């Protein structure tokens with residue numbers, strides 16, 4: 423890892439953190455594309471369609487009306503109300519607009535939530551593999567992420583939370599537990615029973631659950647249980663959600679944090695000193711997004727379900743790959759350890775091989791902290807079904823070829 427450069431005799435104290443690998447691989451894929459290779463990327467976690475028209479129209483209208491100044495720090499009142507209404511209609515959560523802080527993307531909401539509870543030396547339990555922001559920001563704050571691997575249930579079954587291991591990881595220093603549901607990078611939707619059990623652990627040990635439900639609209643089957651359905655969420659939950667995925671608004675930078683009023687008020691004073699407010703006209707557009715129509719979201723999710731089915735079908739044909747049917751988000755995290763053992767490659771070697779040889783971008787499981795991703799790959803299937811089939815076919819061809827070569831040697 424690099425150390426900070428010395429400037430004018432002073433060394434800055436920027437924490438040594440992991441970047442986000444998806445961005446690194448996007449840059450590498452560009453290099454490969456320049457060589458004339460047709461790149462198929464399963465790397466990036468954003469829907470491949472533009473933001474829906476009625477949302478863009480609302481932003482344009484706000485600009486025409488010159489709604490371009492600062493807004494209230496926790497968000498314009500109509501957006502906080504629309505967010506509360508959304509959560510209440512959907513989850514019966516009884517959230518009031520005063521408990522909502524609009525943020526510049528879900529990432530800022532995660533940052534505020536961690537700032538709210540973590541002191542240097544505190545511990546946060548992070549089920550792994552994990553979206554990197556939780557452990558990295560925790561480390562930036564001087565806290566210690568305590569990683570607990572998800573349980574791999576085997577081919578066809580996927581992952582679940584390991585409740586016993588999570589409870590065993592609780593110490594007097596533990597303040598928070600991360601629950602990202604549906605889960606990035608595995609696409610797992612944790613069962614209502616597991617969500618209840620995690621809440622019970624939080625109650626028993628008086629802990630906070632940092633619940634990130636940004637994929638709560640990408641559910642393909644089964645029952646999704648939000649932590650907000652628990653009547654006592656105010657005592658145990660800091661809730662994160664956002665607009666990036668559901669409405670394909672990644673570049674608009676809009677998310678939100680929900681927490682009990684006293685904490686929301688206190689955190690607003692932190693927020694004003696960091697970002698003043700979220701983008702004014704984007705907030706107007708976000709109201710339109712939540713108020714609907716929801717048809718475009720529904721159509722997008724139906725398309726993603728077809729894509730999921732296609733990628734599961736194709737991955738199941740790759741020798742040495744163990745796939746399963748993820749119920750949520752738009753990721754799959756197959757176990758490829760059997761293949762890697764036979765062809766004697768590391769996860770990263772195999773990813774680089776696929777990229778430079780066949781122009782296929784998958785992310786190594788190892789970039790999702792901490793170590794449980796070794797021997798797994800992450801695929802984002804936010805691309806067309808044709809590309810999914812072609813990309814996985816290329817991987818199958820390479821896997822078959824490599825296995826054959828190694829069988830001979």
Ligand SMILES: Cc1ncc(COP(=O)(O)O)c(C=O)c1O
Nearest residue numbers: 467527528529553606664666677
């Ligand atoms: C689990 C999870 N949380 C938060 C985010 C960040 O979302 P935003 O673009 O709203 O900051 C992502 C984006 O990939 C994510 O996967």
